[in-house]
Each structure stands twice: as structure tokens, then as C-alpha cells.
Amino acid sequence: MGLVVQKYGGSSVADAAGIKRVAARIAETRRAGHDVVVVVSAMGDTTDELLDLAEQVSPLPPARELDMLLTSGERISMALLAMATANLGIQARSFTGSQAGVITDSAHGRARIIDVSPGRIRDALDAGDVAVVAGFQGVSVDTKDITTLGRGGSDTTAVALAAALGADVCEIYTDVDGVFTADPRIVPAARRLETVTYEEMLELAASGAKVLMLRCVEYARRYGVPVHVRSSFSPRPGTLVAGSMEDLPVEHAIITGVAHDRSEAKITVVGVPDKPGTAAELFEHVAAAGINIDMIVQNVSAAATGLTDVSFTLPKADGQAAMTALSQVQGSVGFGSLRFDDQVGKLSLIGAGMRSNPGVSARFFKALADSGINIEMISTSEIRISVVTRDSALDDAVRAVHTAFGLDASADEGRATVYGGTGR
Amino acid sequence: MGLVVQKYGGSSVADAAGIKRVAARIAETRRAGHDVVVVVSAMGDTTDELLDLAEQVSPLPPARELDMLLTSGERISMALLAMATANLGIQARSFTGSQAGVITDSAHGRARIIDVSPGRIRDALDAGDVAVVAGFQGVSVDTKDITTLGRGGSDTTAVALAAALGADVCEIYTDVDGVFTADPRIVPAARRLETVTYEEMLELAASGAKVLMLRCVEYARRYGVPVHVRSSFSPRPGTLVAGSMEDLPVEHAIITGVAHDRSEAKITVVGVPDKPGTAAELFEHVAAAGINIDMIVQNVSAAATGLTDVSFTLPKADGQAAMTALSQVQGSVGFGSLRFDDQVGKLSLIGAGMRSNPGVSARFFKALADSGINIEMISTSEIRISVVTRDSALDDAVRAVHTAFGLDASADEGRATVYGGTGR
Known part of the structure; x- marks a missing residue:
């Protein structure tokens, strides 16, 4: 019984089957008695397809408009995920980054989160609903324009919401089982780590480990958010990033x-x-x-x-x-x-x-x-x-x-x- | 030298070539010295594709989420159109229905416009920019949720913005040359009408003429907005809907x-x-x-x-x-x-x-x-x-x-x- 933030990446929601599988996982967590906030990325190749469209109409699209375009990707995935969750009997409401209160600076394409005011998310949770939030996006505090957070933005959205809501854990669902002692593609004998401190995860991320982006780990460390990196394809526990060395x-x-x-x-x-x-x-x-x-x-x-x-x-x-x-x-x-x-x-x-x-x-x-x-x-x-x-x-x-x-x-x-x- | 609202339907922006052609028309109007507000629908088959996705994840999707999903269609077309216009040297900014101040009731899928507060559109025009606005969508005055206006919604958005901004004319671009004395597919000898009064257009629309939806004509009549129905494929004048009988x-x-x-x-x-x-x-x-x-x-x-x-x-x-x-x-x-x-x-x-x-x-x-x-x-x-x-x-x-x-x-x-x- 607590508040869980779950983040699902684009490969987890690449098609209708993936969306339904994620919805089942959300419903299961909700039925276990937890309040659930879900952060979702754009479906599979959506972002690349949108970038391709942009390229067709302009060789150098204005950054503001590129952000407006790309944020439609999460709008699609979050609405579909809320529908699929509702279809399992669990009420769900989707929110854009702006609606979720993700306030950023105005650096289009690589905006930094300045503040999170999740009033509408809190309302949805209080009503017993699951809140499905668009990752990777926010709204500029100065211009009120829509911004994107750049690489690793959805993970950072999840950790920032977890911090603002005082969540018990932020679960980052990915296509690997957690953080390993080395890349298993190079070292078949590599082992999954059960826990790793923020400092160690920062060094791993800065040194090329791709499972979590540096900025997301920095955010989690600053606000003391426990991050559970785990596979969306398996119920097994992954790696818990928490604690100071x-x-x-x-x-x-x-x-x-x-x-x-x-x-x-x-x-x-x-x-x-x-x-x-x-x-x-x-x-x-x-x-x-x-x-x-x-x-x-x-x-x-x-x-x-x-x-x-x-x-x-x-x-x-x-x-x-x-x-x-x-x-x-x-x-x-x-x-x-x-x-x-x-x-x-x-x-x-x-x-x-x-x-x-x-x-x-x-x-x-x-x-x-x-x-x-x-x-x-x-x-x-x-x-x-x-x-x-x-x-x-x-x-x-x-x-x-x-x-x-x-x-x-x-x-x-x-x-x-x-x-x-x-x-x- | 005036304020022109132009509305382009989905068939006019069905692909990159269409978007570029529309952008050229916008640039031409702006270069002629007019302030320009553009209302755009979703690209070609986008809405059908999104509905198909929704059907794959839920047999009866919640109306709120369906609206969230469908509004991503105009988000894509408006951002691309703003990019293509900027690429021609004309500054353009895109706005969602919510950002454009299109306030509606809460009837998802068939919302009515209650008020239009186009402060951000006015700011963009004052800065010399073209404003590109998503048609068909608004934001609920009660719940702050995203709504869609239903059939003919983009035309209505254009007329409502034209009324709120005091535009000189609202141009509805379509794939026909205007309003005809009969459907030319049935009556090859049918002729284009140069002008038609609001009352006549209301009766035509209510009687099956598909060129303009009834609600759009009702809105134009109530606020006295002159509506110019014309082809996006030709520079010829179309039909002016204006004046009382x-x-x-x-x-x-x-x-x-x-x-x-x-x-x-x-x-x-x-x-x-x-x-x-x-x-x-x-x-x-x-x-x-x-x-x-x-x-x-x-x-x-x-x-x-x-x-x-x-x-x-x-x-x-x-x-x-x-x-x-x-x-x-x-x-x-x-x-x-x-x-x-x-x-x-x-x-x-x-x-x-x-x-x-x-x-x-x-x-x-x-x-x-x-x-x-x-x-x-x-x-x-x-x-x-x-x-x-x-x-x-x-x-x-x-x-x-x-x-x-x-x-x-x-x-x-x-x-x-x-x-x-x-x-x-």
C-alpha cells in the first residue's frame, strides 16, 4: 500500500499488444492496493517517423515547432494506455507534461525541469484513478510553450514526479533485467546487481552504462527517490538504485x-x-x-x-x-x-x-x-x-x-x- | 491589409507536398500585408489511423481518452505547417485549441464552443507572426480536459476565431471551388454561386450540401463573420457566405x-x-x-x-x-x-x-x-x-x-x- 511511479519506454508500448501487456501490469499494481502514476514514452518508432515528416517539410525546423510535433508521440501512447487500462476495469486518466505540472526552462529539445506541480495528478489519485503521464515533455515557465527534455527525458519525468509526489518507489521498466556488472552482450558471465548506490550508478551512467541516463540518476539522488530498474517482460525484481555509499x-x-x-x-x-x-x-x-x-x-x-x-x-x-x-x-x-x-x-x-x-x-x-x-x-x-x-x-x-x-x-x-x- | 483566418482541411495537408503548398499560400497572404491566422485539420487519414489504434486496445474507449488521442492529429499537422511556413521565411507559431483559448463544454467528442479567449494568438499577430491553430479541439471550461468538437469542428474553430479576433474574412479552403447550385457530380451544368446569404447557406447545409457544416454557418451568422469557401488547389475566388436575406x-x-x-x-x-x-x-x-x-x-x-x-x-x-x-x-x-x-x-x-x-x-x-x-x-x-x-x-x-x-x-x-x- 503505497504510491508507485512506473515508467515504460517506447519498446514496451511499441504496438497494441505491448500496450495491453503494460496495462495488465498497471492494473495488477493498482489491484494490489497501490496508488499508481505511469509515465510513458512514445510508441516504438513514432519519434523517428515524426522526425522524418519534419525533415520532409523543412531542412532546419524551428525548435519550438519540433517540440510541438514530437510531443504528439506521447499523447498517442498515453491515451491508448489509459484506454487499455480502463478496459481492464481500472479507471485511468492521461495527462500531458503540461497538465501534470512539469515546468521547465525554455531550452527546446533539451529543457531542464525547474519545478513539478502535480496538482491534477494528486486529484486523479485521490479519486482512485491511475494517472498516465506523458514522459519527455513539459511546459516552459517563461513562454508557456511546450518543451521536450531530450535524451533520457522520460526517465527524468518519472523520477521528478516521484520526488514531487513523495512516491515510495520509481520503477523504470526496460527491456533488460536490471543493472549488470558488465554489458552481458560482451561479458556473458555478467551478473545482475540487486542494489547499487546513487554514487555508483552516477559513475556507471557517466561511464557508458545505458540503462539509466545520468540526469535521471542525479535527480533521484538529489531527492532521495529509490529507483527500481526492471524488465517489463518479466515479474522478477531488477536492480534497486538507492542509498548513499x-x-x-x-x-x-x-x-x-x-x-x-x-x-x-x-x-x-x-x-x-x-x-x-x-x-x-x-x-x-x-x-x-x-x-x-x-x-x-x-x-x-x-x-x-x-x-x-x-x-x-x-x-x-x-x-x-x-x-x-x-x-x-x-x-x-x-x-x-x-x-x-x-x-x-x-x-x-x-x-x-x-x-x-x-x-x-x-x-x-x-x-x-x-x-x-x-x-x-x-x-x-x-x-x-x-x-x-x-x-x-x-x-x-x-x-x-x-x-x-x-x-x-x-x-x-x-x-x-x-x-x-x-x-x- | 487586414486580418484573415484561413482554414485548411485534412485533404489539403495530406502529405508533405500538400503541407508545403498550403505554406506557400499562407506566405503569399502574409507577404500581401495581411495578419494571418491558420486553422488546420489532421493530415489525411490520421484520424482514421488513430481510431484504428484505439479499437485495437479497447472496444469502448473512454470519451476523454479518445479526445486526447485524436487531438494528436492536429498537433502533428499544425507543427509541420508552422515549420514549412517558417522555411519560407515567414515566422509562424503553432497553438493547440487550448492554447488558442478555445473554451468548450465537457461533451467529449461533440463539444460546443462556449467562449474564445485568443490572447496568445493576438500576441503572435502583434509580433508579426502567423498563428497556426489546431482545428476541431478545445479545452473544457469545467474539467480543463481536452475536448473535440465533432464533425465540422475545424470549420467552426476557424469561424469562432475569426469572430473573436474581429477578422475581415474567414477563408475555408476545401477541394471544391465553392458552393454550387447543385452537386456537380449529379448536375454537370451546376454553377458556382458568387455569394449566398447566411439563411440560404443554413438551409443548404441542413438539406445535405456538404461544403459547410450547419453549426459553422450558424456561428458565422450569429457573429456576422464573412465566410469565403474556396479551393486550396486554385487561386480563383469561391463563394462568399455573407449578408442577410x-x-x-x-x-x-x-x-x-x-x-x-x-x-x-x-x-x-x-x-x-x-x-x-x-x-x-x-x-x-x-x-x-x-x-x-x-x-x-x-x-x-x-x-x-x-x-x-x-x-x-x-x-x-x-x-x-x-x-x-x-x-x-x-x-x-x-x-x-x-x-x-x-x-x-x-x-x-x-x-x-x-x-x-x-x-x-x-x-x-x-x-x-x-x-x-x-x-x-x-x-x-x-x-x-x-x-x-x-x-x-x-x-x-x-x-x-x-x-x-x-x-x-x-x-x-x-x-x-x-x-x-x-x-x-
């Missing part, structure tokens, strides 16, 4: 999992004068182009020349823009040349316990060395070690590290338990 | 045109006791079933039996419900039997001038008699004569009457001019 028991597993990311490229600025302010000038220009940089490495300066090389990683899609921005300052900064490399991959080892276990990085680098994998860049946080390798070596690297930390399912059942003080 | 010159044509209607059926109640209150009881039961009756005829009672027959026409789609309602009162009313006949057609002759020209009905009935057409029911208004015939005789009847009143294009050019006092 500060509260973890001492015997908590050191290592949570291994994430990998093929979405980044590496740019190297060759022959940069090694004097104060040069790096700042370079990265100011890249930032001014609206590009987020991930890892940065600066080599030791060659004494003879006073020149150094600076490498950084960034989303592949931003590569062209970054190269253009850097070329424009080649004269003023005085560097030699630029190299672009999109054949790289990133591997990250994440675990809340690693901050108090000094042996982790040694074991990590030994595992990579034993497999003959060359490391091109390294970066670390308190609970993460990341390396950049050749793209072609990435899968082997993931498997090697997964095995080295005892994460393989054959070693044990349930969560990987590699405790500290075991001689590393 | 009270203001017509004496030499105005007597006859406006001939309308026909195949959408009705005839029910005959046989052997009804001919005493006060019996007809009232019959029609109360039909009305209680929510059925609108059109023509009613009661035969002279047979002196020997004290019984009479009562016939009436109604929409074919309501036939089953009416027969059921009447069957339930057979015992209490005491009639003999019921007959249902859907092989009937209705022909109507309409003209503001006929009220002061007594020869019209004589010529009308002679034309039908000369063509050997049997008349089953008759009803008249001040400016209309309607008869019910066999469905199979209807086309011949329409042609005979059209010719008899000199409406055929070969006789004269432009509007039919059959003046009074010419010996009829």
Missing part, C-alpha cells in the same frame, strides 16, 4: 561493475607551448562551441623544445565542431597540429569500496597488462578508474577486468563480493 | 440552388390511434434516445378505424436505435407495426426569393411530375421546399428541378437569375 556496510563489495563506452573520440593537440594559460585558452574555445569534454591528459613537456601534447576525449558527434573551433585558434595559441582519432574505447571500473582499498588499481592494471592491452589515457575519481584503449581491444579489456575482480557469475551467485584486505 | 436587392435571384441528401431513412408507424398526445408520446421516446428527427408527416385518419399512419425521417445511423425505442412503447401507445425504409432520398430547393414568389412550388412540383417522380413526403420553410422520393429517382429529380428553375450553366453565365413575375 556513506551508509554502506563495511563489508560492501568493493567493485560494483565494469562499464564501457564507444561513443567518444580522442583529439590530440600536438606541440603546444608549455606555459601557463595555454590549456585554458584551448579548452575555453572548445567550451564556447558548446562541447563537453570528458578526459584530459597532458604529457610531460619535452625540455629541449618547451612543447607538450594535450589529448582529450569528447562525444564523437562533437568531433567536427571541436576540430573547427581549435583550428581557429591555432595561430593565437601557437600549437603544431591536430589529430582526430575515433577508434578509441573507454573502460571504467566502478565501486564504492575502492576508495578504502589501495590494491584495486594495481590489480586493474595488471589484468589489462596480462591481456596485452595498451592504455592510452587514464583518469580516476574516488570510486572509479577509467582508461582509454584501442576500440578493437575494448571487449577483451572488459572481460579481463570483469574476471580479475571476481565478478563472473561462475565464481559466486548474486552480487560480486570482493572484499578488501584479500592481498591485492 | 433582409438586405438582398429586390432583383436577387429567387432560387439559390438544389440540395440533396442520401443520409436519411424513413420510419413509418402504422395504425396509430388518432387522439391527442399520441404523436407526442411517440416522439418523446425517440428524442429520449438522443435521436434528431427531420421531416414528419401524419396521414389523414381513416374515419372507419380512427387509426392513422405517422412517417418521419432521421439519420440512417440512428435507425436501429429509433426502432428499438419505438418497439418499447408499442403496447402503451397501441400502434400496429413499424416499417423501416432506407431506400429514400431528399431533395430541397432553396432560395431567399421564393417567399415573395408564389409560383415557385407549382413549378417545382410540375417539374417532378413531368419527370415521373413520385413524392412521398413534403416539408417547407420560408425559403425551402423539400420532398422525399425513392433513392433511385433522386438524381433525376435533382436534374429536373435544376433545369426547371433555369439554373443550368448553358442558360446564362454566372449566378442563376430567375426573377419573379415571369408568368409562373
Whole structure:
């Protein structure tokens, strides 16, 4: 008996059969005595079809109108889902993001949620109805125009509504069984995690794990919303994202999992004068182009020349823009040349316990060395070690590290338990 | 230099090419210096596709959710039309019915417009932008839920916005060239009318002319909105619906045109006791079933039996419900039997001038008699004569009457001019 927010993605409601299956799940939750708020994405390929229509009428559609167009996708899925739920004898009412009180800024296509005023949702719940809410969308506080939240927007809508309504749990239904110790397509022995802290999930999401978007985890952490990631195709429990690593028991597993990311490229600025302010000038220009940089490495300066090389990683899609921005300052900064490399991959080892276990990085680098994998860049946080390798070596690297930390399912059942003080 | 409201139907925006063609027309109107408000329907078959989806998930979808679903159709077309217009260098902003201030009652699927508060449309016009508004939809004043206006809803949206904004004209773009003296598919010699009064257009619409819905004409008449019905495929002027017949010159044509209607059926109640209150009881039961009756005829009672027959026409789609309602009162009313006949057609002759020209009905009935057409029911208004015939005789009847009143294009050019006092 509590308040449950459930989010279903586009693949779960791709057709009438999927919608009916989701409706049955909603009805079951309601019949169990819970108040239910459902957040739904657009059906399957709807968004792509709408984008295709837009392209046919305009090469560069205004962002306001593109948001108006795309939000019709959730309008269709939410109305159909409310109908299918009503058909099972459970009263359901659908609400647009605007009606649900999802207030955003005016950045069309990538709006941020500023506030949630779910008065109408509360009314529907008080009347005993299920509320079905359009994910991915809101209304601008300034212009009252319809906005979309961009990637991961529906998950964020669900977590934001759960926070505003004080829900007991936010269930994110997806096509996998939860969060795994590694991508099961690369590591067949990967295991589902029963629980993971917000901090660990943040690092996993930032390191390429696609099951939850970073912004959604950030929102959940800020408001302390327990997020249950689970499969819409099975009744089994998934992974609960909750709790801070500060509260973890001492015997908590050191290592949570291994994430990998093929979405980044590496740019190297060759022959940069090694004097104060040069790096700042370079990265100011890249930032001014609206590009987020991930890892940065600066080599030791060659004494003879006073020149150094600076490498950084960034989303592949931003590569062209970054190269253009850097070329424009080649004269003023005085560097030699630029190299672009999109054949790289990133591997990250994440675990809340690693901050108090000094042996982790040694074991990590030994595992990579034993497999003959060359490391091109390294970066670390308190609970993460990341390396950049050749793209072609990435899968082997993931498997090697997964095995080295005892994460393989054959070693044990349930969560990987590699405790500290075991001689590393 | 004025304010023009333009309405484009689903067939005008059926695909990307249609949307671009409409956008070009909008841009042309804006470049001519006019303020432009555009009302648009859903693209081509969108509504049918959405209804099909609804049917797949629920046999009897809740009306509120069906409205939510269907309104996504205009959301798509209006956003695409705004994009296509912007692509031609004309700033355009799309608005849902709710955003445009179309306030309705709560009758989902057939809501009535209660008020129009077009503050955001006015703002867009003041900024020099074209406003593109979703037709067919509004928001309930009581529940704040999204509603649809039912058949002819987009035309009504356009006229209501034109009235609220004080527009100079409301242009209804369609796939025909305007209002004709008869359906050109039946009468190839039918001519386009240049102007027609509200009263005549009301009678035409009520008599089966499909170019404008009755409710739209009623709205235009009440607020004095000039309505220009024209083709979206041609730059030629169409038909202007404006002015009252009270203001017509004496030499105005007597006859406006001939309308026909195949959408009705005839029910005959046989052997009804001919005493006060019996007809009232019959029609109360039909009305209680929510059925609108059109023509009613009661035969002279047979002196020997004290019984009479009562016939009436109604929409074919309501036939089953009416027969059921009447069957339930057979015992209490005491009639003999019921007959249902859907092989009937209705022909109507309409003209503001006929009220002061007594020869019209004589010529009308002679034309039908000369063509050997049997008349089953008759009803008249001040400016209309309607008869019910066999469905199979209807086309011949329409042609005979059209010719008899000199409406055929070969006789004269432009509007039919059959003046009074010419010996009829």
C-alpha cells in the first residue's frame, strides 16, 4: 500500500499488444492496493517517423515547432494506455507534461525541469484513478510553450514526479533485467546487481552504462527517490538504485561493475607551448562551441623544445565542431597540429569500496597488462578508474577486468563480493 | 491589409507536398500585408489511423481518452505547417485549441464552443507572426480536459476565431471551388454561386450540401463573420457566405440552388390511434434516445378505424436505435407495426426569393411530375421546399428541378437569375 511511479519506454508500448501487456501490469499494481502514476514514452518508432515528416517539410525546423510535433508521440501512447487500462476495469486518466505540472526552462529539445506541480495528478489519485503521464515533455515557465527534455527525458519525468509526489518507489521498466556488472552482450558471465548506490550508478551512467541516463540518476539522488530498474517482460525484481555509499556496510563489495563506452573520440593537440594559460585558452574555445569534454591528459613537456601534447576525449558527434573551433585558434595559441582519432574505447571500473582499498588499481592494471592491452589515457575519481584503449581491444579489456575482480557469475551467485584486505 | 483566418482541411495537408503548398499560400497572404491566422485539420487519414489504434486496445474507449488521442492529429499537422511556413521565411507559431483559448463544454467528442479567449494568438499577430491553430479541439471550461468538437469542428474553430479576433474574412479552403447550385457530380451544368446569404447557406447545409457544416454557418451568422469557401488547389475566388436575406436587392435571384441528401431513412408507424398526445408520446421516446428527427408527416385518419399512419425521417445511423425505442412503447401507445425504409432520398430547393414568389412550388412540383417522380413526403420553410422520393429517382429529380428553375450553366453565365413575375 503505497504510491508507485512506473515508467515504460517506447519498446514496451511499441504496438497494441505491448500496450495491453503494460496495462495488465498497471492494473495488477493498482489491484494490489497501490496508488499508481505511469509515465510513458512514445510508441516504438513514432519519434523517428515524426522526425522524418519534419525533415520532409523543412531542412532546419524551428525548435519550438519540433517540440510541438514530437510531443504528439506521447499523447498517442498515453491515451491508448489509459484506454487499455480502463478496459481492464481500472479507471485511468492521461495527462500531458503540461497538465501534470512539469515546468521547465525554455531550452527546446533539451529543457531542464525547474519545478513539478502535480496538482491534477494528486486529484486523479485521490479519486482512485491511475494517472498516465506523458514522459519527455513539459511546459516552459517563461513562454508557456511546450518543451521536450531530450535524451533520457522520460526517465527524468518519472523520477521528478516521484520526488514531487513523495512516491515510495520509481520503477523504470526496460527491456533488460536490471543493472549488470558488465554489458552481458560482451561479458556473458555478467551478473545482475540487486542494489547499487546513487554514487555508483552516477559513475556507471557517466561511464557508458545505458540503462539509466545520468540526469535521471542525479535527480533521484538529489531527492532521495529509490529507483527500481526492471524488465517489463518479466515479474522478477531488477536492480534497486538507492542509498548513499556513506551508509554502506563495511563489508560492501568493493567493485560494483565494469562499464564501457564507444561513443567518444580522442583529439590530440600536438606541440603546444608549455606555459601557463595555454590549456585554458584551448579548452575555453572548445567550451564556447558548446562541447563537453570528458578526459584530459597532458604529457610531460619535452625540455629541449618547451612543447607538450594535450589529448582529450569528447562525444564523437562533437568531433567536427571541436576540430573547427581549435583550428581557429591555432595561430593565437601557437600549437603544431591536430589529430582526430575515433577508434578509441573507454573502460571504467566502478565501486564504492575502492576508495578504502589501495590494491584495486594495481590489480586493474595488471589484468589489462596480462591481456596485452595498451592504455592510452587514464583518469580516476574516488570510486572509479577509467582508461582509454584501442576500440578493437575494448571487449577483451572488459572481460579481463570483469574476471580479475571476481565478478563472473561462475565464481559466486548474486552480487560480486570482493572484499578488501584479500592481498591485492 | 487586414486580418484573415484561413482554414485548411485534412485533404489539403495530406502529405508533405500538400503541407508545403498550403505554406506557400499562407506566405503569399502574409507577404500581401495581411495578419494571418491558420486553422488546420489532421493530415489525411490520421484520424482514421488513430481510431484504428484505439479499437485495437479497447472496444469502448473512454470519451476523454479518445479526445486526447485524436487531438494528436492536429498537433502533428499544425507543427509541420508552422515549420514549412517558417522555411519560407515567414515566422509562424503553432497553438493547440487550448492554447488558442478555445473554451468548450465537457461533451467529449461533440463539444460546443462556449467562449474564445485568443490572447496568445493576438500576441503572435502583434509580433508579426502567423498563428497556426489546431482545428476541431478545445479545452473544457469545467474539467480543463481536452475536448473535440465533432464533425465540422475545424470549420467552426476557424469561424469562432475569426469572430473573436474581429477578422475581415474567414477563408475555408476545401477541394471544391465553392458552393454550387447543385452537386456537380449529379448536375454537370451546376454553377458556382458568387455569394449566398447566411439563411440560404443554413438551409443548404441542413438539406445535405456538404461544403459547410450547419453549426459553422450558424456561428458565422450569429457573429456576422464573412465566410469565403474556396479551393486550396486554385487561386480563383469561391463563394462568399455573407449578408442577410433582409438586405438582398429586390432583383436577387429567387432560387439559390438544389440540395440533396442520401443520409436519411424513413420510419413509418402504422395504425396509430388518432387522439391527442399520441404523436407526442411517440416522439418523446425517440428524442429520449438522443435521436434528431427531420421531416414528419401524419396521414389523414381513416374515419372507419380512427387509426392513422405517422412517417418521419432521421439519420440512417440512428435507425436501429429509433426502432428499438419505438418497439418499447408499442403496447402503451397501441400502434400496429413499424416499417423501416432506407431506400429514400431528399431533395430541397432553396432560395431567399421564393417567399415573395408564389409560383415557385407549382413549378417545382410540375417539374417532378413531368419527370415521373413520385413524392412521398413534403416539408417547407420560408425559403425551402423539400420532398422525399425513392433513392433511385433522386438524381433525376435533382436534374429536373435544376433545369426547371433555369439554373443550368448553358442558360446564362454566372449566378442563376430567375426573377419573379415571369408568368409562373
